[in-house]
Amino acid sequence: MLLKKILIGFGIIAIVFTLIPLIPSDYWWIRMFDFPHIQLTSLTFVAILIYLIKFDFKNIKDYVFIGLLIGCFIFQFIKIVPYTFLYKKEVMDASTNREYPTIKLLTANVLQKNEHDDGLKAIIKELDADIMVFTEANTRWRDAIAQTVTGTYKYKVELPLDNTYGILMYSKLELVNPEVKFMVTDSIPSIHSKVRMPQGDLAQLYAIHPTPPMPQENPLSTDRDAELMMISELARNSRLPVIVLGDFNDVAWSPTTLLFQDTSELLDVRVGRGFYSTFDANKHLFRWPLDHIFVSPEFRLADLQVGNSIDSDHFPLYVELSYEPEQAKQQLPKPVTKEQLEKAQEQLDKLKKKQQQ
Structure with missing residues (x-):
């Protein structure tokens, strides 16, 4: 009983x-x-x-x-x-019948207060990504990472901050017109850049880390949701292939992230493969996917990994993409609907109303 x-x-x-x-x-x-x-x-x-x-x-x-x-x-x-594996893969596996150019990306929230950088340095050397994005990076983290990437990554965008929203980008591939943008507030940056891929084509890259809805930081999800909608509009209107990556502070199945994906017309590398949970690295029973990589249909997936612990509360997320633009029609996302665009605009209107108060 x-x-x-x-x-x-x-x-x-x-x-x-x-x-x-x-x-x-x-x-x-x-x-x-x-x-x-x-x-x-x-x-x-x-x-x-x-x-x-x-x-x-x-x-x-x-x-x-x-x-x-x-x-x-x-x-x-x-x-x-x-x-899960029960679902059809959204981003198809890389073709094996011929060699296509690939691009390897690594994103990790390093945890600003984390003073142990050996784990991250080991991951950097092991995975040897073409482009790396690190969030929650302050000056100490920038200096520690710089010791590892010196001479290897010729292109970089660095904005270390002490407010847990510092962001760093390092690239072996040429970054074309990289910019730091403050989409919602003057304390939450994102990096927007074109990248010249190995065969010479350009792709558009957005690295983001919106603020989470938390009582001690921001009691509302309005800022996070609005930033995601802003990035989705940029992605949808881009004439170049698009990659969006970073710590979204949101799970893959939330209404906001799903709306971001629908309105950006991008594909989720996780769908049909697994959860690939990146947070919380310190709690085995309470983990979910907070760090994300979304791509346009020109890309296919060669590899997807959650990295080893770097003593952060996040695990690193690594992906190797195959650039196959002539195969894009085989995995086109559904066109955005009027209703979805209206919902995205509602999120932006909430931000405007909040800022006017």
């Missing part, structure tokens, strides 16, 4: 946690429930199994309860199943 009460209590919590993210609000204590769908789905499934095996259904309340629990599980599972 005690076990049944515990399961009913958990079931009520699962139902509430499932419904809360449906509330159309930017407050952090609502948006935080977008994150733990992996854990919630797994626990709900276990609770359903135990309830079905252990207990007899004696009245209508039992059927209603298990029905609601199964409904929650289905809703949660639909959210996360695209990021």
